[in-house]
Amino acid sequence: AAGVIQSPRHLIKEKRETATLKCYPIPRHDTVYWYQQGPGQDPQFLISFYEKMQSDKGSIPDRFSAQQFSDYHSELNMSSLELGDSALYFCASRYAGGGMNTEAFFGQGTRLTVV
Amino acid sequence: AQTVTQSQPEMSVQEAETVTLSCTYDTSESDYYLFWYKQPPSRQMILVIRQEAYKQQNATENRFSVNFQKAAKSFSLKISDSQLGDAAMYFCAYRTREESGSRLTFGEGTQLTVNP
Numbered sequence: 276a277a278g279v280i281q282s283p284r285h286l287i288k289e290k291r292e293t294a295t296l297k298c299y300p301i302p303r304h305d306t307v308y309w310y311q312q313g314p315g316q317d318p319q320f321l322i323s324f325y326e327k328m329q330s331d332k333g334s335i336p337d338r339f340s341a342q343q344f345s346d347y348h349s350e351l352n353m354s355s356l357e358l359g360d361s362a363l364y365f366c367a368s369r370y371a372g373g374g375m376n377t378e379a380f381f382g383q384g385t386r387l388t389v390v
Numbered sequence: 391a392q393t394v395t396q397s398q399p400e401m402s403v404q405e406a407e408t409v410t411l412s413c414t415y416d417t418s419e420s421d422y423y424l425f426w427y428k429q430p431p432s433r434q435m436i437l438v439i440r441q442e443a444y445k446q447q448n449a450t451e452n453r454f455s456v457n458f459q460k461a462a463k464s465f466s467l468k469i470s471d472s473q474l475g476d477a478a479m480y481f482c483a484y485r486t487r488e489e490s491g492s493r494l495t496f497g498e499g500t501q502l503t504v505n506p
Contacts, residue, residue: 317496381435
């Protein structure tokens with residue numbers, strides 16, 4: 276079965292650079308979530324999209340932005356990178372339409388290292 | 391805001407034995423979902439089990455079962471016949487019953503070690 280695809284899997288950037296993380300949800304899933312997991316920490320919710328519209332916002336820095344495109348893939352754009360942005364970034368998707376309460380499936384994550 | 395607390399940073403169990411991981415949560419809602427996720431060294435987040443708050447019956451998935459105490463806001467995970475492959479970080483998580491956009495709120499995690 277198709278899973279959530281994240282790219283790249285690993286990314287190394289220098290401070291003050293920009294990074295773009297991509298997420299391809301499971302086909303027919305209409306909701307995408309982004310989470311950030313620092314070393315030894317639990318995942319923290321950043322932002323979510325439902326049917327290409329932002330549906331919820333968590334502790335996402337102003338330096339970050341995200342969007343969901345017409346094909347439902349999503350991109351997380353991170354600018355002016357800081358050392359503290361080094362983390363594992365998860366994307367998750369689920370189908371929330373039609374009154375169904377299906378579960379979110381996680382991608383394998385993108386490991387971002389800022390040096 | 392909802393909070394999830396896991397008071398056991400680390401737990402260990404002998405292979406083939408049973409272990410229980412604890413989780414408590416705080417919410418003002420009456421209808422919601424609770425989950426246990428497993429994160430092995432690969433860092434992949436894997437759903438282990440899910441409980442719907444309006445269901446009184448405790449969820450069970452093979453060797454994994456939960457003890458859901460709604461009034462006490464407690465949600466523990468029991469792993470029976472522990473296997474080496476069960477070694478991982480386990481996260482308890484909460485989600486509202488909203489249809490769209492509802493986020494998962496995670497606990498701090500419990501690192502489970504399985505000893506041969």
